[in-house]
Amino acid sequence: MLRRAWQGGAVLIGAAGAWTTWDLLQPLPTTGFGGTVRAVPEDSVPEDSVLEVRAARAYLTRIDGDVVAISEKCTHLGCRVPWCDSSKQFECPCHGSVFNRAGERRAGPAPRGMDRYPVEIGGDGLVYIDTGSKIEGPPSGSKETIDEPPAGSSCAAEGA
Numbered sequence: 001m002l003r004r005a006w007q008g009g010a011v012l013i014g015a016a017g018a019w020t021t022w023d024l025l026q027p028l029p030t031t032g033f034g035g036t037v038r039a040v041p042e043d044s045v046p047e048d049s050v051l052e053v054r055a056a057r058a059y060l061t062r063i064d065g066d067v068v069a070i071s072e073k074c075t076h077l078g079c080r081v082p083w084c085d086s087s088k089q090f091e092c093p094c095h096g097s098v099f100n101r102a103g104e105r106r107a108g109p110a111p112r113g114m115d116r117y118p119v120e121i122g123g124d125g126l127v128y129i130d131t132g133s134k135i136e137g138p139p140s141g142s143k144e145t146i147d148e149p150p151a152g153s154s155c156a157a158e159g160a
């Protein structure tokens with residue numbers, strides 16, 4: 001009887017060790033930058049401007065009604081590219097690259113348009129940005145997919 005108790009205990013310890021090892025090897029859910037970021041309600045994403053989501057280091061906008069997430073990192077040397085409200089385009093303060101609202105390159109040394117992230121609209125109506133899966137921006141010289149010329153003066157010209 002004592003022998004069976006020892007055998008049962010050894011089996012339990014082995015099972016606990018196997019479960020612990022399996023549990024430790026599971027990938028951790030990532031919910032910050034580098035993983036999926038829960039952003040804002042879909043209906044708050046603007047049509048003619050952008051909404052910055054700091055946690056995702058990205059901007060949300062709509063292109064032909066679809067929600068699009070654009071990385072705020074310049075494809076030249078990685079500066080954060082701010083949105084300019086007066087010109088309605090992205091203007092990199094480091095070396096002057098300019099991108100339209102869709103992130104397509106208009107001017108400057110950037111080798112391509114701004115990168116994007118896949119987005120999903122959850123069942124809760126929120127936008128989820130997958131910052132772990134970057135989509136390369138369109139190459140320089142690509143035809144712009146939106147017809148939105150600069151709306152006003154450049155923020156760089158204003159010194160803003």
Ligand code: FES
Binds near residue numbers: 078079
């Ligand atoms: S880092 Fe943006 S233009 Fe150089």
